[in-house]
Amino acid sequence: MLSLPSQHIPLRRLVVVLLALAMSAGTAAAQTLAPAPEAATGRIAKTHGTAQRFMVAAANPLAATAGRDILRAGGSAADAAIAIQLVLNLVEPQSSGIGGGAFLVHWDEAARKVTTLDGRETAPAAAKPDRFIGSDGKPMRFVDAVVGGRSVGVPGTLQLLEAAHKRWGRLPWAQVIEPAIKLAEDGFPISPRLNGLLSGEKSLTKDARAAAYFYEPDGKPKAVGTILRNPAFATTLRAIAGHGAQVFYAGPLAQDIIATVTGHATNPGDMTTGDLAAYKVEEREPVCGAYRVWRICGMGPPSSGAVAVQQMLGILETQPLARMGPGAEAAHWFAEAGRLAFADRNLYLADPAFIGIPLPGLIDRDYIRSRADLVSPEKSMGRAKAGEPPNKRAQLLAPSEGIENGTSHISVVDADGNAISMTTTIEDGFGARLMTAGGFLLNNELTDFSFLPEEGGKPVANRVEPGKRPRSSMAPTLVFDAFGRLYAVVGSPGGSQIIGFVAKTLVALLDWKMDPQNAVDLGNLGSRNGPTELEKGTEAEAWKAALEAKGHEVRLLEMTSGIQAIVKTPEGFVGGADGRREGVAIGD
Secondary structure, three states: OEEOOOOOOOHHHHHHHHHHHHHHHHHHHHHHHOOOOOOOOOOOOOOOEEEOOOEEEEOOHHHHHHHHHHHHOOOOHHHHHHHHHHHHHHHOOOOOOOOOEEEEEEEEOOOOEEEEEEEOOEOOOOOOOOOOEOOOOOEOOHHHHHOOHHHOOEOOHHHHHHHHHHHHOOOOHHHHHHHHHHHHHHOEEOOHHHHHHHHHOOOHHHOHHHHHHHEOOOOOEOOOOOEEOOHHHHHHHHHHHHHOOHHHHOOHHHHHHHHHHHOOOOOOOOOOHHHHHHOOOEEEOOEEEEEOOEEEEEOOOOEOHHHHHHHHHHHHOOOOHHHHOOOHHHHHHHHHHHHHHHHHHHHHOOOOOOOOOOHHHHOOHHHHHHHHOOOOOOOOOOOOOOOOOOOOOOOOOEOOOOOOOEEEEEEEEOOOOOEEEEEEEEEOOOOOOOEOOOOOEOOOHHHHOEOOOEEOOEEEOOEOOOOOOOOEOOOOEEEEOOOOOEEEEEEOOOHHHHHHHHHHHHHHHHOOOOOHHHHHHOOOEEEOOOOEEEEOOOHHHHHHHHHHHOOOOEEEEOOOOOOEEEEEEOOEEEEEEOOOOOOEEEEO
16 A cells, blocks of 8 residues: 655655646646547547546446446445446456456545555466466467366456455445346347457357357347346345355355356366355555656556556656657657566566565666667667566576456546546456356456466466466556646556557656547557557558668557546546447546
């Protein structure tokens, strides 16, 4: 838990206070001046949301409305986030739910404290490092590892929601669950996005419960507009509303989860009721650092998100990005910063309970600036090597990459100024493709571990181990001004691309003074220490030739972020919900 000062401003920052004030005061005007990017194929044209008292931003209008209604009833940011998450379990089941995990970053306005909660899934006690090595001694194909019980980690989302409610909730627990119960019973129309994802899904129909829920008897996905009801999930939620999260981790619900995981015909898992009963949410120390006049706070390991975002921003801080503006020159620096950050991420970051992480060294400003010195303005480095951060332990480790896909993000600021940035996931789209009798899908989070436990005779930090939490890239983020006042709430889904999505949005908001909607819709870009990636169908495509002239290997990709951003202004709040998804930013 981190406390921010209410009045004292460090002397080293006094020189930038007036500049910060000017930035803050000018934000509302700047938001109307920055041009919106051209709409990409598949993106929904949106205008920013505005509010005076409170605001929510979420990936589906029904979920955002549930959160807004909870705030209207006098609820806190935590109450609203709970309501949003449980509705997302219904309307965006491919991305998140109580069968998965989440990271939450909370701002307490009165106490002036940032607290981060880790609800990441854990590996069962029976898990071994060779979990995803096939009978031929080679890593399993991703799809073969995902589908079935082998990939399911012990879920943490529901316990995280309950922990947040106990600390910061204002309305009764049952009241914040009620919107999801009503929606599960009454039903909701299948959206074009959900229908499209079901149409492209190959494995979900093999699970009898999921097939009956999402598909017609002929195997076709239920049509857009079909009312989808989930009485099983309503029953689950009523039990949780009456007895708390404990009913998920013990008793009939827990037994059904275990039966679903271990009963898969071809790829069973080894989770036990003991694994569920042993699960605990962890409070972690926030990872915070300066970026120009701002202070950026996020989630520490086992998430790599905040560390990598801080490293990228520290490298970018050496350049006059405001003068550059969006374009090939800024994209060059952005990609090179990503290469350096991912090189460190892939070597050093994993569950801190299992490995010594040189965390202070990785975000040390002098270390980051030494990394920035490796960037040539004229030529791409191609592939970066991990650095030697201060306080690095003598460990023989091998680097590993990671995959994450099915995720969502929630941003909330309540009427008292409390805020939540929460990124929540079941990993791949539709998780392990297993639906429980309780009406929710289970995660495939264990495939976020490295499939290879060692490389070149060296252990991989993110290898599978019993009780371990897989490394994540989720980066729920809070931004504060030079006086320690909350300025922005940001985050995104998108797997390991989350890091670039969030860094891009922060640069667009803080350096380029973009309206939040324009910032989230700006073409995505970056590098995960491989090719430079530019988003198809956006203004970023135009930067390809100039980047190739600097030696970049450029790939044009579909980059479906789902960024949710809320910015505080003198008039209230301005929000942006990613046009690549169905969400909205709304409030009063």
